[in-house]
Amino acid sequence: MNSAKALRSLYKSSPYSQTPLCDFLLPSFTQVTSRRDYASITTSSESPKTEPAPEALKSETTAKRRRPLTKEQQQFLDSALRVNQAGELAAVLIYRHQTPPITRSHPHLRPLMHHMYSQEAGHFSTFNALLAKHRIRPTAMYPVWTAAASTLGWVTGLMGREAAMACTEAVETEIGGHYNGQVRVLLSWLKEMEEKGEEVGEELRELVDTLKRIRDEELEHLDEAVGEGAKEARPYELLNRAIRSGCKGAIWISERV
Amino acid sequence: MSIFRLLQATCSKPPSRLYSSSNFVPSCGLSCGRFYHSYEHDRPPPFSPTEDRILSAALSHVPTHGFTTTALTQGARAAGYLDISTNLFPAGPFSIVNYHLVTQRLALAKDVTPARHDPIKIPTNINKLILRRLHANKAIIHRWQEALALLATPTRLPTSLRELALLSDEILFLAGSTDVTSVWYTNRAGLAVIYASAELFMTTDTSENFVETEEFLARRLEEGEKIKSFVGGVGTWAGIQAGGFVDGMRSKGVRI
Numbered sequence: 001m002n003s004a005k006a007l008r009s010l011y012k013s014s015p016y017s018q019t020p021l022c023d024f025l026l027p028s029f030t031q032v033t034s035r036r037d038y039a040s041i042t043t044s045s046e047s048p049k050t051e052p053a054p055e056a057l058k059s060e061t062t063a064k065r066r067r068p069l070t071k072e073q074q075q076f077l078d079s080a081l082r083v084n085q086a087g088e089l090a091a092v093l094i095y096r097h098q099t100p101p102i103t104r105s106h107p108h109l110r111p112l113m114h115h116m117y118s119q120e121a122g123h124f125s126t127f128n129a130l131l132a133k134h135r136i137r138p139t140a141m142y143p144v145w146t147a148a149a150s151t152l153g154w155v156t157g158l159m160g161r162e163a164a165m166a167c168t169e170a171v172e173t174e175i176g177g178h179y180n181g182q183v184r185v186l187l188s189w190l191k192e193m194e195e196k197g198e199e200v201g202e203e204l205r206e207l208v209d210t211l212k213r214i215r216d217e218e219l220e221h222l223d224e225a226v227g228e229g230a231k232e233a234r235p236y237e238l239l240n241r242a243i244r245s246g247c248k249g250a251i252w253i254s255e256r257v
Numbered sequence: 258m259s260i261f262r263l264l265q266a267t268c269s270k271p272p273s274r275l276y277s278s279s280n281f282v283p284s285c286g287l288s289c290g291r292f293y294h295s296y297e298h299d300r301p302p303p304f305s306p307t308e309d310r311i312l313s314a315a316l317s318h319v320p321t322h323g324f325t326t327t328a329l330t331q332g333a334r335a336a337g338y339l340d341i342s343t344n345l346f347p348a349g350p351f352s353i354v355n356y357h358l359v360t361q362r363l364a365l366a367k368d369v370t371p372a373r374h375d376p377i378k379i380p381t382n383i384n385k386l387i388l389r390r391l392h393a394n395k396a397i398i399h400r401w402q403e404a405l406a407l408l409a410t411p412t413r414l415p416t417s418l419r420e421l422a423l424l425s426d427e428i429l430f431l432a433g434s435t436d437v438t439s440v441w442y443t444n445r446a447g448l449a450v451i452y453a454s455a456e457l458f459m460t461t462d463t464s465e466n467f468v469e470t471e472e473f474l475a476r477r478l479e480e481g482e483k484i485k486s487f488v489g490g491v492g493t494w495a496g497i498q499a500g501g502f503v504d505g506m507r508s509k510g511v512r513i
Contacts (some may be wrong), residue, residue, distance in 0.1 A: 065299075068292070068298035069294070069295060070311070074292035074295075075293075076295045078292040081282075081293070087436055100507065101512070104507075104512075128437050129435075132374075132435035134294045134295070135293075135294040135426070135430055136293060136294075136437075138439070140442065142438055142439040201295075202312045203295060203296065203297055
């Protein structure tokens with residue numbers, strides 16, 4: 001572990017880390033993004049009380065000094081929005097493929113499934129628009145995630161109501177924590193800008209609002225899934241662990257390629 | 258002992274020569290807009306004022322001297338610098354090529370307002386944008402094959418391909434394309450191939466006002482559209498068949 005750290009710091013100080021060639025040709029496996037350190041799992045749909053709410057979130061656009069985003073900030077937004085789009089794509093496909101087998105055996109779940117599906121579809125189109133607007137490339141694993149999410153949705157749908165809800169629970173736990181981490185990073189930027197007396201800009205302000213809204217909706221799905229008996233799924237531990245580590249892996253990959 | 262000294266000497270020397278090859282392209286690295294594109298801030302200029310003056314002067318000497326060190330030296334002189342200041346550009350003539358590519362790409366972005374998303378107009382928009390970019394090569398087209406040779410040098414290839422990718426990204430963005438599925442990649446790759454072949458064709462085009470290049474480009478774009486719609490059609494067909502099969506089985510009572 002220590003040797004890995006030493007290696008990483010050595011890499012950072014070496015001129016290779018500055019080489020545009022490397023950045024462009026290889027996915028950067030060695031760069032540590034701080035996102036995971038911030039993320040924590042929240043199991044309630046309420047926004048955490050500890051979340052900072054800088055004044056800059058509310059204030060209108062002023063003629064204050066503006067500074068362009070640093071390269072690290074741009075890189076963060078780039079990979080963050082890319083991962084979010086991939087995540088919402090997966091969510092849409094999971095719900096779409098779960099719906100027919102689930103509503104067939106449990107017709108009373110039809111409105112709930114429809115509600116969750118249409119919210120996810122809304123999130124997906126939000127991120128599609130953001131990607132196109134800010135000229136961010138989609139993940140190269142797009143077809144892979146499409147296939148994987150469809151299979152996951154279909155299989156858990158066939159396994160029954162409890163398994164499908166356990167799948168929703170696992171996915172939304174990861175996603176909620178993931179969005180939480182992003183919101184925290186953005187809020188810390190806002191706070192920093194505020195302290196320096198800089199203008200935050202409409203773009204970032206809107207982005208924080210969007211992310212917060214979407215996170216709250218995702219966590220609502222989590223509560224609903226638990227309410228529908230997610231914990232009663234047969235190999236609950238196994239399903240939960242497997243799906244959550246799958247999500248983590250997918251996030252890790254999508255941040256990079 | 259002497260070997261040890263020699264080793265020590267080589268190790269303690271700053272690794273200047275070895276790594277300076279990595280910045281052979283003047284300053285325009287990742288800052289040229291590969292990441293999150295913000296509308297609230299201008300992008301920083303890709304070249305420093307000094308580089309800008311020398312390289313633009315050098316570019317005006319290209320029609321007579323070609324993409325050579327002579328053009329670079331002449332450029333430095335014309336901009337009022339000593340001949341030695343060409344050492345700013347370790348890549349030599351390649352830096353003129355790169356300067357032309359980068360400035361013309363940015364000029365395209367500056368002069369053209371991004372089109373609103375309209376799927377029907379995208380092919381025409383792309384055609385217009387490519388022609389506009391090709392016409393920017395007019396003044397130096399008789400020397401452009403030299404530039405293409407420099408661009409195809411193995412050590413320069415990553416930079417050239419990157420620049421080509423950035424150009425096709427720029428064109429698609431300005432044309433109003435908002436695809437963010439896997440099509441994003443195929444669109445850019447296809448456009449890059451079409452642009453590169455049209456550029457090559459233009460170097461041997463002797464027709465009035467490059468009419469033949471225009472026709473060549475129109476044909477390639479049409480072929481590209483055909484391939485795209487064919488592949489898209491196959492995909493849609495397969496999807497509908499699979500969906501129909503599953504629904505058919507469900508209607509027979511199979512629990513899937």
